[in-house]
Amino acid sequence: MSLNQLFEAAKDAMGKCYAPYSKFPVGAAIRAEDGVIYKGANIENLAFPQGWCAECTAIGAMVMGGAKKIVEIAVIAEKMALCPPCGGCRQKIAEFADRDTRIYLCDETGVRKTMTMDELLPFSFDTDVIG
């Protein structure tokens, strides 16, 4: 499974976005522990707060596909060279990731920046310390 496949999946997902209000298409692709690539795009709503992010759609697809672990995730936005996942998405990704899970920020030509979960969401809420 190549990194390029993950990038292409994120790009393909972006093409399926529903973003008539922001006109800011975003795509995400997750390679899960089952080896499957799960895709998602942002889906907006006339009642603006009801819309949700591409990462969120991809996580939903992954869980409904029966997987529970993000091995790596690629994110792409048509109008931004590097689209860092929003704060809420960082927390949502973290739920299914490890500290060293890789997040690939892409532009239309491919992966431009690779970050770990720990870099993206440092000092995160971690229930391990609760015991």
Ligand code: THU
């Ligand atoms: N968006 C995402 O899909 N992912 C992010 O991490 C950042 C923002 C979407 C939400 C909204 O549809 C549009 O980008 C503009 O904020």
